[in-house]
Amino acid sequence: MTLVIGLTGSIASGKSTVSLMFDDFNIPVIDADKISREVVRPGEKAYEQIVDTFGGEILRDDQTIDRKKLGAIVFENEDKRQALNSIVHPAVREKMLERRDAHVDTGEKCVVLDIPLLFESKLTNFVDKTVVVYVDEQVQLERLMDRDGYSEKEAYQRIHAQMPVKEKAELADAVIDNNGSKYDAYQQLESLLREWDVL
Numbered sequence: 001m002t003l004v005i006g007l008t009g010s011i012a013s014g015k016s017t018v019s020l021m022f023d024d025f026n027i028p029v030i031d032a033d034k035i036s037r038e039v040v041r042p043g044e045k046a047y048e049q050i051v052d053t054f055g056g057e058i059l060r061d062d063q064t065i066d067r068k069k070l071g072a073i074v075f076e077n078e079d080k081r082q083a084l085n086s087i088v089h090p091a092v093r094e095k096m097l098e099r100r101d102a103h104v105d106t107g108e109k110c111v112v113l114d115i116p117l118l119f120e121s122k123l124t125n126f127v128d129k130t131v132v133v134y135v136d137e138q139v140q141l142e143r144l145m146d147r148d149g150y151s152e153k154e155a156y157q158r159i160h161a162q163m164p165v166k167e168k169a170e171l172a173d174a175v176i177d178n179n180g181s182k183y184d185a186y187q188q189l190e191s192l193l194r195e196w197d198v199l
């Protein structure tokens, strides 16, 4: 039996940081953000739909989608964010499930689905257990501004486009508190995997 873990959090709470740690335990991770880049490459159905909906202004010279421009549009306007979600999410879901099932079929002990919008998109039925990477909002804001160079307003727009991470923590089977060091988070992950009999 494969244990399927849904890993989530809020923007810049540390999902990718924790997701890399699964490597140390030889546990495969399926990353929804990565897949959401694959399904919007030129030639893909979602690419055509995005260009039809948002216009050619969101393209770079090489015809790929300018993610900064598209991000600025959708995090400013909730209806537009929902429109983008309804184009991209079905394609992401399909690919994630294909990859999850491939790992289940080969008898992997554990597989992780890293999905930022796991709770918002009601995808908890894709997984057996949920883990939230939690940080306090002030730490989240600082790490987000630091990492991506957003202004405070831009950072808050992105934070508020998701369910507050505190609420996600209440819904989770387990929480990794990432307010401390990365090593601290690593130790919490290791003891959780022991508790769940994965190691």
Ligand SMILES: CC(C)(COP(=O)(O)OP(=O)(O)OC[C@H]1O[C@@H](n2cnc3c(N)ncnc32)[C@H](O)[C@@H]1O)[C@@H](O)C(=O)NCCC(=O)NCCS
Pocket (backbone or CB within 6 Å): 010, 011, 012, 032, 033, 036, 067, 068, 070, 071, 074, 081, 084, 085, 088, 089, 092, 115, 116, 117, 158, 161, 162
């Ligand atoms: C808006 C886009 C173009 C911005 O691209 P950019 O490269 O700047 O950001 P990236 O994709 O790396 O996402 C960074 C983080 O933003 C948050 N985020 C992304 N999309 C959304 C969304 N639609 N709603 C709320 N938060 C989001 C997530 O926490 C994600 O981890 C891009 O995020 C996108 O296409 N989003 C729609 C698809 C989606 O929902 N992806 C997230 C999970 S599948």
Ligand SMILES: Nc1ncnc2c1ncn2[C@@H]1O[C@H](COP(=O)(O)OP(=O)(O)OP(=O)(O)O)[C@@H](O)[C@H]1O
Pocket (backbone or CB within 6 Å): 009, 010, 011, 012, 013, 014, 015, 016, 017, 018, 033, 116, 143, 144, 147, 178, 179, 180, 181, 182, 183, 185
């Ligand atoms: N414990 C920590 N101590 C200090 N910095 C950290 C810690 N955890 C993560 N960071 C930094 O905070 C930033 C956000 O972390 P990360 O990219 O892992 O978040 P994320 O949840 O995957 O973000 P996104 O939702 O945008 O994909 C990164 O610059 C990362 O290096």
